[in-house]
Structures are given as structure tokens and as C-alpha cells.
Amino acid sequence: MQVTPRPPLVFARGRGSWLWDSEERPYLDLVQGWAVNTLGHCAPALVEAITAQAARLLHPGAGVHNERAPELAQRLAGLSGLDRCFFTNSGAEANEGAIKLARKFGRLHRGGAHEIITFEHGFHGRTLATMSASGKPGFDRLFAPQVPGFPKARLNELASVEALVSRDTVAVMLEPIQGEAGVIEAEPAFLRSLRALCDAHGLLLVFDEVQTGVGRTGRLWGHEEAGVRPDIMTLGKGLGGGVPIGALLAREAVCCFEPGDQGGTYNGNPLVCAAALAVLDAVTAPGFLPAVQARGRELRAGLDRIAARTGGAPARGRGLLLALDLPGADAARQAAEQGLALAAAPGGRGLLLNAVRPQRLRLMPALDIAGDEVALALELLERCLPAR
Ligand SMILES: Cc1ncc(COP(=O)(O)O)c(C=O)c1O
Known part of the structure; x- marks a missing residue:
């Protein structure tokens, strides 16, 4: 196709x-595969990690423990300050998980609030929900009807966010730098104001760091520039350095998934987790x-x-x-x-x-x-x- x-x-x-x-x-x-190959093509440390893991164990299944997934989850928790982790195969899936987690949090703790304020020109992936969360022009009509519940604010205009907050709002979600839109930065002061706004209204702040995470901006996470912490963060692209892995990270208090809510055949597969560990070893050296x-x-x-x-x-x-x-x-x-x-x-x-x-x-x-x-x-x- x-x-x-x-x-x-x-x-x-x-x-x-x-x-x-x-x-x-x-x-x-x-281009590096659209900001994926953190260590360039076929980095020896990455190839060695993948080769060793492939020879040891490829896929015991997401319903059992393996050696690499908890190791990676713990590493990411330590590096991000977020307590828990769910692994995915792509950035879109990590964001899809973030949306589900925020909606469930809203149902349990915010009287059924389910709206997530996102931004014009934002990009969160190509599943139906993440396209609906995206503000890319034309996405609203392409596979209409959209998934509802993603009112759009304007980046760097706090008043446009405030105007959308209602009793239905559960979260605000954005990229620290809008990559697909053409590299448009959320100003650090704007991110700080969003943090304060979310705290004042009890909303979750979700950073989509699929493109900006894992060192791309010169710091480990793109939001570090602003000195604010998210409640939920998503990763993809550079995390695997060329193999498909994404991650959904969240504070303990937000983690309300129960068995049956979320999953996937390849989640936490040891091959891709071994690759991500090798990438993190290099980036944090x-x-x-x-x-x-x-x-x-x-x-x-x-x-x-x-x-x-x-x-x-x-x-x-x-x-x-x-x-x-x-x-x-x-x-x-x-x-x-x-x-x-x-x-x-x-x-x-x-x-x-x-x-x-x-x-x-x-x-x-x-x-x-x-x-x-x-x-x-x-x-x-x-x-x-x-x-x-
Ligand atoms: C910020 C952001 N979020 C999500 C995605 C979607 O990631 P994936 O293509 O791995 O589903 C992208 C991809 O470009 C992205 O840049």
C-alpha cells in the first residue's frame, strides 16, 4: 500500500x-529513521545486546516475567522519577495507553471526567484515538468520525487552555517540542504555567516525549529544560535505537490499570527491552x-x-x-x-x-x-x- x-x-x-x-x-x-537511531546505524553495543538476547530468549510472552523488562522498567523509573511503566511497540501505542490511563483515572477519581486538552498542530500517532488527540490539519476529517474528547488549545497560549478546562477535563497532553509540526517549542514558562494550572484543577499533565525523549534535546528528557515534572510520560522512537519499543510511564498515584485493562502480545518483549537498556547505557554514560x-x-x-x-x-x-x-x-x-x-x-x-x-x-x-x-x-x- x-x-x-x-x-x-x-x-x-x-x-x-x-x-x-x-x-x-x-x-x-x-534523518536516522525519523529520530529513532539514537546511536546511529548498527551501533556495536546495540547489536551485541540484541545478538546476546536473541541467543538467550526471544519471547516468553507478555503473561510471564522475563529478565529484561523489569530491569528496563526500573532503569526508566530511576531516570524519570515516575514510578511505573508499561511497555508498548510504538509511540502511538504508548500515547493510546496514556489516554486510557487518564480516562480511567478520571472515571475513578474525577467524577467521570474524560476530556484531554491537546494542542493545535500536535502529533501523537496514527491510531484513531491518537489521531484525534493530534492537531494536525486534516486529521479531523480523514477517518471521521473522530474519537471524541480532545478539545484543542493553542501552544504557548495559556488562556486558550484555561478556556477549555471544565468539569469534564481530566488531563492536558502535549509534546515539549512539536516535532512533526516543524519543531515548534513549548516555551519553558508555558510548561511551568501548565503544571500550575493542572495542580490548581487536579488535572494530569501528560508529556509525549516520543520524539524529544532519551537525549534528543541534549537533556535526557525534553521537559527538563522547563524544570517541571509530568504525571504521565510516553516514550518511543529513540528508546529502542532502531527496534520498536515504546513506554508509558506514570506516577504511582495515577496508575489505576487493573488486569484486563491494558496489554498486548509483544509488550515487554526481552529482545526490545535489551536494546533499550543498551541505548540507555550509552545515553547516560x-x-x-x-x-x-x-x-x-x-x-x-x-x-x-x-x-x-x-x-x-x-x-x-x-x-x-x-x-x-x-x-x-x-x-x-x-x-x-x-x-x-x-x-x-x-x-x-x-x-x-x-x-x-x-x-x-x-x-x-x-x-x-x-x-x-x-x-x-x-x-x-x-x-x-x-x-x-
Ligand atoms: C511526538 C510523537 N508522538 C507519537 C508519535 C507516534 O509514534 P509511532 O510512529 O512510533 O507510533 C510520533 C511519531 O512521529 C511523535 O513524533
Whole structure:
């Protein structure tokens, strides 16, 4: 089924920040599977962890204990300050679980309140409920009727949230940085105001950290910048570093699931949990996050130089989740095409870019990209832009 336009290339192998196609042409990858490959392609520590676990035990089933799932749950609890964890196969499923948990909490503790205030342009996944929670233009009509109960506020406008709070409200849910919308930051002061608003009304604050979590913003969690704590947090993408795992984390007082409420065949599968443990080992090692911040500053400085030259706005985002507007109606899409075309020249090296919007590039390289790779990425990017 055709669900996304794909370039006429087949990628065959990868290592770190590099991908090679079936013709052995190399590409510097600034997309990394849509911000998934935290440690780049085929990181040795990740491959070793997966290989060892695959040889030991793949899937005893979600109805019994295994060695890796509690180990990962405990690690995540320690790192997040949230007490309990439910593992999923994707970010959408983690958010679906967050929605169910909040609704059940509302039924038990808030007189049946079930509405979750979400945000215009937010993105939470592609199940029916998470599409309904998303504020992506067009999602409201695509598979209508929507799942009800997701009134939309405007990001960074507290009054728009306050106006939607009613006795039916149980939670407020948002991304610390709206990634799919084009890397639009929830201002730290706005997140702090939301925390205060939720506390004043007894609402749950839910952070969707599927894209921003696990070091992407230069801190372990995207919300750390604001110094506020959520009641519920969801993870996906970068947690598995390339294997499909998501997680729903919550404070003890919110965890009201009982047997039968939630589950899934592959939840907490030891293979994917072993991968996530290897990713967390790397990301929490001394020096890792400072290096993400340093590479982020270098990449941003280069993007800002391009913006100054083209007369565009400065780069947006944090850490290694950055975006750059290019002047011209379809300029980002054309730059992404040009990035692939660079590899076609004899001895050429391509650049993998994501045009999150026709005019906006989103950059989400491996978190352990090297300084010289950042410099090369900027050099290649210059060659993807329209002639001066
Ligand atoms: C913030 C956010 N939430 C949820 C999702 C959905 O995750 P998945 O595609 O793993 O279902 C995404 C994916 O882009 C995302 O960026």
C-alpha cells in the first residue's frame, strides 16, 4: 500500500551516521529513521545486546516475567522519577495507553471526567484515538468520525487552555517540542504555567516525549529544560535505537490499570527491552549528553549562518532536534532531493534530509554524530541549496 512517497533507492547497510544504498553509494544520514537511531546505524553495543538476547530468549510472552523488562522498567523509573511503566511497540501505542490511563483515572477519581486538552498542530500517532488527540490539519476529517474528547488549545497560549478546562477535563497532553509540526517549542514558562494550572484543577499533565525523549534535546528528557515534572510520560522512537519499543510511564498515584485493562502480545518483549537498556547505557554514560549539546550548538551555528545568508529565520529547536526554513515555495523538498542526488556523482556522498514541511528541513542526526560529520553535513547541505 502506498502510504508515503519514497525515493527510488534501496538502502542496504549502515554504520553510525552513514547509510549505503544497494549500489554502495554513501549517504550522511540526518534523518536516522525519523529520530529513532539514537546511536546511529548498527551501533556495536546495540547489536551485541540484541545478538546476546536473541541467543538467550526471544519471547516468553507478555503473561510471564522475563529478565529484561523489569530491569528496563526500573532503569526508566530511576531516570524519570515516575514510578511505573508499561511497555508498548510504538509511540502511538504508548500515547493510546496514556489516554486510557487518564480516562480511567478520571472515571475513578474525577467524577467521570474524560476530556484531554491537546494542542493545535500536535502529533501523537496514527491510531484513531491518537489521531484525534493530534492537531494536525486534516486529521479531523480523514477517518471521521473522530474519537471524541480532545478539545484543542493553542501552544504557548495559556488562556486558550484555561478556556477549555471544565468539569469534564481530566488531563492536558502535549509534546515539549512539536516535532512533526516543524519543531515548534513549548516555551519553558508555558510548561511551568501548565503544571500550575493542572495542580490548581487536579488535572494530569501528560508529556509525549516520543520524539524529544532519551537525549534528543541534549537533556535526557525534553521537559527538563522547563524544570517541571509530568504525571504521565510516553516514550518511543529513540528508546529502542532502531527496534520498536515504546513506554508509558506514570506516577504511582495515577496508575489505576487493573488486569484486563491494558496489554498486548509483544509488550515487554526481552529482545526490545535489551536494546533499550543498551541505548540507555550509552545515553547516560558520562559525557554523552554534553557531546549532544556541543554537536547541537555546532549544527545550529552552521544553520544560522545559512539562514543569515538566505535571509531566513534562525534555526529552531534544541539539542539535535533542529529545523531550518529555506526561502522558496518548495525549497526544503528540493533540498532533500538534491541531497540524495549528490551521491550519484562519481565518488559523491549524499545527504539524507527530512523536509518536515515544503519549506522547512528538520534535522535529527544520530546523537553520537562526530564533530567532523556535523561539519561535513553543513558543507553538503550548502550544496543542496539553490545557487546564490
Ligand atoms: C511526538 C510523537 N508522538 C507519537 C508519535 C507516534 O509514534 P509511532 O510512529 O512510533 O507510533 C510520533 C511519531 O512521529 C511523535 O513524533
